Amino acid sequence: xxxxxxxxxxxSPLAAQAVxxxxxxxxxxPYATQHIDGLLAERMSTNLEGRLLRVDEAGILDCFRHRxxxxxxxxxxxxxxxxxxxxxxxxxxxxxxxxxxDRVARELIATQLPDGYLGTYTDDKRxxxxxxxxxxxxxxxxxxYSRATGNTSAxxxxxxxxxxxxxxxxxxxxxxxxIQSGTHVxxxxxxxxxxxxxxxRVTGDRKYLxxxxxxxxxxxxxxxxxxxxxxxxxxSVFHTANAKAYEMLSNLVGLTELYRxxxxxxxxxxxxxxxxxxxxxxLYVSGTASSxxxxxxxxxxxGEDISNVGEGCVTVTWTQLTWQLLRLTGDPRYAEQLEHxxxxxxLAAQDPANGNICYFTPLDGKKNPTPGIxxxxxxxxxxxxxxxxxxxxxxxxxxxxALYVPGYMTLQTSAGETTxxxxxxxxxxxxxxITLHPAKTAKFxxxxxxxxxxxxxxxxxxxxxxxxxxxxFLTIDREWRAGDKVNxxxxxxxxxxxxxxxxxxxxxxxxxxxxxxxxQSRNSDVHDFQAAGPRSxxxxxxxxxxxxxxxRPLKGQAYTMDGVEAGKPHELILIPFADAKTxxxxxxxx
Numbered sequence: 001x002x003x004x005x006x007x008x009x010x011x012s013p014l015a016a017q018a019v020x021x022x023x024x025x026x027x028x029x030p031y032a033t034q035h036i037d038g039l040l041a042e043r044m045s046t047n048l049e050g051r052l053l054r055v056d057e058a059g060i061l062d063c064f065r066h067r068x069x070x071x072x073x074x075x076x077x078x079x080x081x082x083x084x085x086x087x088x089x090x091x092x093x094x095x096x097x098x099x100x101x102d103r104v105a106r107e108l109i110a111t112q113l114p115d116g117y118l119g120t121y122t123d124d125k126r127x128x129x130x131x132x133x134x135x136x137x138x139x140x141x142x143x144x145y146s147r148a149t150g151n152t153s154a155x156x157x158x159x160x161x162x163x164x165x166x167x168x169x170x171x172x173x174x175x176x177x178x179i180q181s182g183t184h185v186x187x188x189x190x191x192x193x194x195x196x197x198x199x200x201r202v203t204g205d206r207k208y209l210x211x212x213x214x215x216x217x218x219x220x221x222x223x224x225x226x227x228x229x230x231x232x233x234x235x236s237v238f239h240t241a242n243a244k245a246y247e248m249l250s251n252l253v254g255l256t257e258l259y260r261x262x263x264x265x266x267x268x269x270x271x272x273x274x275x276x277x278x279x280x281x282x283l284y285v286s287g288t289a290s291s292x293x294x295x296x297x298x299x300x301x302x303g304e305d306i307s308n309v310g311e312g313c314v315t316v317t318w319t320q321l322t323w324q325l326l327r328l329t330g331d332p333r334y335a336e337q338l339e340h341x342x343x344x345x346x347l348a349a350q351d352p353a354n355g356n357i358c359y360f361t362p363l364d365g366k367k368n369p370t371p372g373i374x375x376x377x378x379x380x381x382x383x384x385x386x387x388x389x390x391x392x393x394x395x396x397x398x399x400x401x402a403l404y405v406p407g408y409m410t411l412q413t414s415a416g417e418t419t420x421x422x423x424x425x426x427x428x429x430x431x432x433x434i435t436l437h438p439a440k441t442a443k444f445x446x447x448x449x450x451x452x453x454x455x456x457x458x459x460x461x462x463x464x465x466x467x468x469x470x471x472x473f474l475t476i477d478r479e480w481r482a483g484d485k486v487n488x489x490x491x492x493x494x495x496x497x498x499x500x501x502x503x504x505x506x507x508x509x510x511x512x513x514x515x516x517x518x519x520q521s522r523n524s525d526v527h528d529f530q531a532a533g534p535r536s537x538x539x540x541x542x543x544x545x546x547x548x549x550x551x552r553p554l555k556g557q558a559y560t561m562d563g564v565e566a567g568k569p570h571e572l573i574l575i576p577f578a579d580a581k582t583x584x585x586x587x588x589x590x
Contacts, residue, residue: 016204017203018202018261022259024327028327028389028392029394030090031087033409034091035408036388038407046350046352046354047385048088048097050356051357052081053097056372060078064111064118067122068122068125069121072130073134075120075130075134075138078108078138080140082105082140082141083145084385091388098149102149105145108138112157112160116161118160130183130188131181132188133189136195139161139198142157142161146158158199159199159203162205162208165211177218178215179219179224184247185241186218186223187247188247191253192254196208197209197258200212201261216255216267227240227241227252227255228270231270231273231274236277244294245290245294245295245314246317250317252274253317255270255271256324271325275322278318282296284363285344285363285515287315287341287345288345289310289314299501300502301502304365310345311376312379312380313376315361315380316379317379318341319383322337322338323389326338326390330395330396336451336452338390340513342387342390344514348367349376356369356370357369357370357376391409392420396445399445400446404426414443415442416440417439420437428557430492434446434487434488435483435485437483438481442480444477445476445477448476450469453513454492456491457491458488458489458490459476460487461484462484493511496508496534498589499589503586505589506533507590509561511541514577516575518532518584519573519583520581520583521581521582522554526565526572531564531588532570532587532588533589533590534590541561542561543558543559556575557575
């Protein structure tokens with residue numbers, strides 16, 4: 001086993017850090033004390049090699065060096081890169097990435113003006129359109145970078161941005177209205193809430209928290225998005241502001257951070273209302289939301305290419321919001337949703353061969369992953385970089401497994417430093433072997449998430465069997481000794497999900513956490529994809545051959561299914577939606 005060391009959090013030299021009033025129930029395992037193998041590891045490696053190390057460095061910095069930028073929001077990309085790179089470097093300690101990250105941060109900071117301005121606009125256009133939005137991502141990137149590396153210049157730069165924002169915006173005489181300084185009913189500008197709470201956290205400077213409370217007041221102005229009041233009155237994200245999904249979710253992520261800092265229950269209640277509404281009325285079967293970048297009306301979920309399904313930025317911000325709620329509450333339903341989104345929408349937007357990214361990811365059609373620079377190409381690496389933080393950690397003084405990944409992590413428990421090793425090929429199968437290595441024999445709980453979709457879940461420890469209830473944690477609270485093993489067997493249940501009302505004649509097929517698709521590359525003998533589907537509402541899937549007709553190896557998961565095409569029996573091959581390229585998810589209802 002590798003020798004592990006714990007990450008020491010960087011403490012700001014500028015002031016004492018602020019202590020949150022709300023303590024997280026779930027605390028992710030530190031990046032530096034874990035290692036993940038398997039499918040998710042492959043995708044994280046592709047994210048590093050194919051996207052982060054190949055970032056268009058000049059392209060993300062030239063808009064600062066030569067103002068104005070070519071796009072109003074061009075400045076967001078440097079901050080997004082630094083955030084994703086900081087997470088990835090904490091996990092990998094890749095020297096190439098560190099060199100690149102240091103250079104990008106240094107060059108970005110060098111473009112900051114004496115008054116703290118770090119946008120991409122000329123002086124006469126300051127604080128219009130997407131200017132505050134750009135500063136939001138500056139802050140997110142610089143704070144993440146400083147926290148990961150201990151770089152004081154980055155935090156000092158973030159402080160200068162924060163001071164400039166506090167001086168510029170507010171409800172005092174001579175200050176600007178932040179709602180009028182950004183698009184989408186002001187939601188683009190007010191999403192700076194998230195990093196401003198974090199700036200307060202790392203510096204302890206009260207004026208930053210006061211600024212965050214100003215943002216919340218500004219929402220309720222006559223020209224504001226009224227995020228809290230609207231969600232309280234309507235319970236609907238579609239009926240809030242202009243329903244722009246990415247910007248609204250970004251504000252809600254900020255509201256979870258403000259709740260953590262202030263303990264105001266209204267803030268958490270607002271976020272939970274929005275989250276429940278998205279899950280009930282606006283979430284695609286792939287685990288993302290938005291058509292043409294907006295929340296649609298209840299259960300109106302068009303899935304074709306022309307519908308511009310599941311903006312990548314929405315997928316990532318939805319992941320961030322759900323992760324925040326998991327941390328705050330420890331509720332397994334949030335871990336369930338994270339698994340749903342990660343294995344489907346998040347991975348589906350990434351080309352596993354080269355790390356290119358889809359702006360939109362249809363349910364029926366063709367993926368179009370690209371390199372280059374756009375909002376989703378910059379956002380998706382942030383989501384993938386979070387995977388180690390979504391997988392496992394501490395819950396209620398015990399150990400919690402949220403995603404079943406092979407690898408290991410080390411945490412502090414009542415037994416001292418405790419390492420958890422897992423062996424599994426999940427999600428190909430539901431067999432998981434867990435070995436615990438506490439520093440000393442001690443009693444603490446092990447929380448195992450029992451997926452909502454499984455028909456059976458059983459864990460065995462020292463000959464004793466424990467049966468899990470779908471949608472809950474199976475808690476094994478016992479005295480653990482070094483080398484104790486837990487063997488988990490869960491059924492990777494196959495199920496169909498109705499496409500109604502948008503696709504009343506269609507069904508989607510899941511196996512375990514994975515949405516499956518009928519892909520053209522594995523079904524060349526199917527001539528009419530719209531007339532193809534399962535023969536039964538309870539399809540029986542079998543592992544597909546690992547070689548093609550010429551004996552050439554076929555990579556990845558694939559399953560055969562008794563199906564029909566145009567009313568006639570026809571064996572179909574399904575693969576994970578995350579791997580599909582030209583495909584259909586909505587198949588003809590049996």
